[in-house]
Amino acid sequence: MIDILLHIALVIGIMLGLVMIAAGLIWLERRTLALWQDRYGPNRTGLFGTLQVVADMIKIFFKEDWIPPFADKKIFVVAPAILMISILLSFAVVPFTPLIGVVNLNIGLLFFLGMSSFGAYSIVLAGWSSNNKYSLIGAVRAASQMISYEVFMGLSLMGVVMLSGSFNMRDIVLAQQGRWFFIPQFLGFIIFFIAGIAETRRLPFDIPEAESELVAGYHSEYSGMKFGMFFVGEYLGITLISAMTTTLFLGGWLGPAFLPPIFWFLIKMFAFILFFILLRASLPRPRSDQLMALGWKVLFPLSMLNVLVTGALVLYFKL
Amino acid sequence: MPDIVSILKDKFPQGILSVQLTKDEFPTLWAEAGSIISILSFLKKEADQPYSMLYDLTAIDEQAKNNRGEHPESIYTIVYQLLSFERNSFIRIKVPLTAQTVIPSITAVWPSANWYEREVYDLFGIKFTGHPDLRRILMPKTWIGHPLQKCHPARATEMAPFQLPEAKQVAEQAAMQFKPEEWGLEKTIADDELMFLNLGPQHPGTHGILRLVVQLDGEDIVNVVPDIGFHHRGAEKMGERQSWHSYIPYTDRVEYLGGVMNNFPYVMAVEKLGGIIVPERAQMIRIMMSELFRISSHLVWYGTFAGDLGMLSPVFFMFNDREKVFDIVEAICGARMHPSWFRIGGVTQDLPNGWKNLIQDFIDYFPKRLDEYDGMVMKNSIFKARTVGIGIYTTAEAIEWGITGPGLRATGFEWDFRKKQPYSGYENFEFDVPTGKNGDCYDRAGVRVEEMRQSLRIIQQCVNNMPDGPYKSDHPLTTPPVKKNTLEDIETLIHHFLNVSWGPVIPPGEAFCSVEATKGNNGYYLISDGNITSYRTRIRTPSFPAMQLVPLIAQGYTLPDLMAILGSVDYVLSDVDR
Numbered sequence: 101m102i103d104i105l106l107h108i109a110l111v112i113g114i115m116l117g118l119v120m121i122a123a124g125l126i127w128l129e130r131r132t133l134a135l136w137q138d139r140y141g142p143n144r145t146g147l148f149g150t151l152q153v154v155a156d157m158i159k160i161f162f163k164e165d166w167i168p169p170f171a172d173k174k175i176f177v178v179a180p181a182i183l184m185i186s187i188l189l190s191f192a193v194v195p196f197t198p199l200i201g202v203v204n205l206n207i208g209l210l211f212f213l214g215m216s217s218f219g220a221y222s223i224v225l226a227g228w229s230s231n232n233k234y235s236l237i238g239a240v241r242a243a244s245q246m247i248s249y250e251v252f253m254g255l256s257l258m259g260v261v262m263l264s265g266s267f268n269m270r271d272i273v274l275a276q277q278g279r280w281f282f283i284p285q286f287l288g289f290i291i292f293f294i295a296g297i298a299e300t301r302r303l304p305f306d307i308p309e310a311e312s313e314l315v316a317g318y319h320s321e322y323s324g325m326k327f328g329m330f331f332v333g334e335y336l337g338i339t340l341i342s343a344m345t346t347t348l349f350l351g352g353w354l355g356p357a358f359l360p361p362i363f364w365f366l367i368k369m370f371a372f373i374l375f376f377i378l379l380r381a382s383l384p385r386p387r388s389d390q391l392m393a394l395g396w397k398v399l400f401p402l403s404m405l406n407v408l409v410t411g412a413l414v415l416y417f418k419l
Numbered sequence: 420m421p422d423i424v425s426i427l428k429d430k431f432p433q434g435i436l437s438v439q440l441t442k443d444e445f446p447t448l449w450a451e452a453g454s455i456i457s458i459l460s461f462l463k464k465e466a467d468q469p470y471s472m473l474y475d476l477t478a479i480d481e482q483a484k485n486n487r488g489e490h491p492e493s494i495y496t497i498v499y500q501l502l503s504f505e506r507n508s509f510i511r512i513k514v515p516l517t518a519q520t521v522i523p524s525i526t527a528v529w530p531s532a533n534w535y536e537r538e539v540y541d542l543f544g545i546k547f548t549g550h551p552d553l554r555r556i557l558m559p560k561t562w563i564g565h566p567l568q569k570c571h572p573a574r575a576t577e578m579a580p581f582q583l584p585e586a587k588q589v590a591e592q593a594a595m596q597f598k599p600e601e602w603g604l605e606k607t608i609a610d611d612e613l614m615f616l617n618l619g620p621q622h623p624g625t626h627g628i629l630r631l632v633v634q635l636d637g638e639d640i641v642n643v644v645p646d647i648g649f650h651h652r653g654a655e656k657m658g659e660r661q662s663w664h665s666y667i668p669y670t671d672r673v674e675y676l677g678g679v680m681n682n683f684p685y686v687m688a689v690e691k692l693g694g695i696i697v698p699e700r701a702q703m704i705r706i707m708m709s710e711l712f713r714i715s716s717h718l719v720w721y722g723t724f725a726g727d728l729g730m731l732s733p734v735f736f737m738f739n740d741r742e743k744v745f746d747i748v749e750a751i752c753g754a755r756m757h758p759s760w761f762r763i764g765g766v767t768q769d770l771p772n773g774w775k776n777l778i779q780d781f782i783d784y785f786p787k788r789l790d791e792y793d794g795m796v797m798k799n800s801i802f803k804a805r806t807v808g809i810g811i812y813t814t815a816e817a818i819e820w821g822i823t824g825p826g827l828r829a830t831g832f833e834w835d836f837r838k839k840q841p842y843s844g845y846e847n848f849e850f851d852v853p854t855g856k857n858g859d860c861y862d863r864a865g866v867r868v869e870e871m872r873q874s875l876r877i878i879q880q881c882v883n884n885m886p887d888g889p890y891k892s893d894h895p896l897t898t899p900p901v902k903k904n905t906l907e908d909i910e911t912l913i914h915h916f917l918n919v920s921w922g923p924v925i926p927p928g929e930a931f932c933s934v935e936a937t938k939g940n941n942g943y944y945l946i947s948d949g950n951i952t953s954y955r956t957r958i959r960t961p962s963f964p965a966m967q968l969v970p971l972i973a974q975g976y977t978l979p980d981l982m983a984i985l986g987s988v989d990y991v992l993s994d995v996d997r
Contacts, residue, residue, distance in 0.1 A: 133731070133732075136732060137731070137732045137735040137736070138735055138736060138739055139735055233614060233616050233617075234616075237616075237638065237978070303729060303731070304729065304801060306729070310729065310979065311623055311729075312623050312624040312726060312727045312728075312729065312982050313624055313978055313979050313981075313982050315622065315623060380731060381731060381732050382730075382732065382795070383729070383730065383799070383801060384725065384728040384729045384730040384799060384801045384802050384805060385728060385729025385730075385801070385805075385979075386801050386804060386805065387804075387805060387977060387979045387980070388638070388979070389977070390804055390805075
């Protein structure tokens with residue numbers, strides 16, 4: 101009984117921690133972007149502006165909960181929740197340290213891929229139910245982008261699965277003792293990360309919301325807390341992809357013993373998060389057809405090649 | 420070779436009514452309405468060294484004019500201004516309209532006449548027979564009257580108080596209903612239902628209050644119809660009620676990124692009318708300030724263009740640099756974006772102490788930044804993928820549609836008015852005219868980036884060679900006049916008193932003056948009938964024809980490309996609508 105209660109406490113703790121990190125990322129992104137753009141960013145509320153997040157949250161909670169009269173109400177309300185749910189569920193399989201983690205699932209990787217496909221529904225339904233042409237275009241772009249990038253996101257991970265011989269995330273981390281997978285699986289690492297950016301719809305792949313073209317894309321009609329869910333969902337998505345990259349390619353919690361495992365995990369994860377932000381500060385946005393061409397004509401064949409070569413080598417050396 | 424006036428007189432003995440002498444010394448002919456199409460198509464197609472660009476088309480309401488001179492009887496006069504690149508000269512054809520305010524449309528000769536004729540119809544009520552789409556362009560559809568007619572009130576206080584009874588509100592709202600037929604759009608294409616997307620007037624990608632009705636097949640653009648006029652402030656009408664001097668601040672706001680560059684053609688045109696010779700120092704100060712504003716305007720374009728393509732950071736870097744330019748402008752002029760600093764006959768004040776160091780610091784600092792920006796924007800492969808081969812037009816098309824400035828040079832045609840028709844002493848400067856090759860978005864961007872470097876060169880030469888001497892002419896029409904002698908002789912005292920209280924009285928005549936502004940060729944066509952205000956102020960802006968061309972170069976591309984095209988054209992809505 102006490103075990104179950106402890107585990108429930110752990111799960112709640114992880115969830116709260118993640119939401120806190122995602123909210124903190126709003127501040128982190130605004131400050132680091134500002135740093136790279138020769139300006140200050142939010143620096144007035146609290147120490148270095150850290151309470152900006154609280155101010156933003158208060159604002160967003162007290163905004164009118166507006167549903168446009170022309171929208172499809174039920175779907176409009178459910179859509180942002182789907183995004184939050186699918187991303188938070190994905191975190192269930194992430195092993196933060198040997199002790200911290202929600203479940204130890206033997207198909208952890210497949211569960212993650214499944215959940216990230218599920219997230220695409222949120223965007224498509226949000227755009228569709230808004231009944232706005234900009235949202236619709238955004239949703240259509242999102243659907244095509246996310247579904248195509250899902251294909252080789254999965255494929256790019258097969259090399260990791262072959263090397264570790266398991267879909268279990270913990271086994272994958274343990275298999276990296278001595279050599280992290282980003283060395284033998286460098287191609288897979290790059291492809292997974294690119295697909296991850298496309299999945300989170302971040303610049304340079306923020307085509308579904310492309311501000312200068314589509315105003316705000318699929319969430320143009322959203323405001324208040326429902327917009328807040330998309331907003332925090334975006335940061336949760338960044339955290340998720342960073343955590344997954346860390347787990348799958350950078351040895352998760354592994355690292356020299358002078359720091360506890362959770363620190364190693366967080367350090368690696370935040371390095372990727374900062375990289376996400378740096379990308380946003382530096383790159384323009386390709387057109388959606390260019391993104392699709394890159395996906396199907398370059399990344400897809402490369403990930404197939406990666407699977408073939410890794411498979412052949414694994415067989416040959418009987419690893 | 421006989422000059423064009425005698426050629427036209429021989430060719431059209433009936434059509435040409437008379438010849439007019441103007442202060443700008445352009446060949447100016449009065450022609451008869453019936454033969455205008457044949458005269459213009461002769462000038463465009465058959466004449467030696469043809470006049471291939473319809474530079475401007477406008478009208479004058481002659482009904483209240485004093486000092487008309489010996490010209491054909493006319494109520495409204497239509498003015499066609501053509502530019503020949505081979506001759507490097509303009510020609511002006513005027514058509515008098517007497518009883519009937521109807522004239523044949525010349526859209527068959529120049530398709531670019533379309534918007535100009537709509538503008539004349541909108542503002543003067545003159546009908547063009549054979550025009551494909553004659554409806555209002557700047558004023559709202561429900562507007563009553565034609566504002567540039569002399570009988571139309573110029574101020575709200577001359578009109579009845581504004582009221583919006585229910586019936587009027589309903590009618591106004593009904594007029595806003597979108598009916599594709601009115602826009603010349605068809606609902607379907609080959610059984611496919613198309614989508615109409617209303618882009619603007621409030622949209623982050625249009626840089627101002629521009630409305631585009633886009634017809635989409637998926638994301639492919641089938642048609643774009645611009646709806647302009649949201650930024651129309653009646654700048655030309657205001658020119659008819661402000662004194663020659665007090666109109667200068669309005670010009671600043673015509674192309675609001677160009678600052679004092681907008682004063683430039685206006686004060687030069689007034690000086691031409693008044694016969695004022697501007698001292699050398701004033702001329703060079705004017706050039707220096709204009710080039711500073713060219714840099715500042717191009718920086719805004721650079722940052723926002725990159726922003727249109729999804730780059731978040733450049734706009735911050737470039738606005739920081741623009742701030743440095745504004746610091747200089749502020750130190751010299753006392754204001755930042757709209758200093759209104761040029762005066763008839765010179766500039767407001769002399770340069771302040773220490774101006775050289777300020778500018779030299781910037782000249783030393785800026786090239787490195789430009790190189791950095793090249794690496795960040797121009798050499799970025801995604802940026803190239805978004806701009807190379809997008810929104811192409813050729814030199815011939817650019818000339819056909821009246822495009823000037825970087826948009827014309829990007830097609831590979833080296834035509835810069837600072838070189839070809841030097842004004843204010845540009846002939847003394849060494850600088851290159853950057854050109855592109857393909858006339859796509861990337862080339863238009865490249866030309867502007869290089870222009871900033873050339874502007875720096877010009878500014879450096881100004882710093883090195885700034886002559887001494889007065890910053891204002893001592894011509895009696897200089898406004899405000901030089902104060903120095905006013906308390907010593909009665910003549911200057913009177914000039915000072917009159918010019919400051921009334922404003923200068925500019926002798927009758929007409930003159931056109933243009934400069935190579937940031938967006939292209941910006942010209943003022945001023946007509947004086949010997950009064951303290953201008954009788955007609957025509958502002959020919961480069962953004963207006965550029966906007967007219969957008970639909971043509973956007974067709975067949977996708978929605979994201981439309982944003983790249985809009986950004987690369989570099990229009991300013993206040994410059995389109997005036």
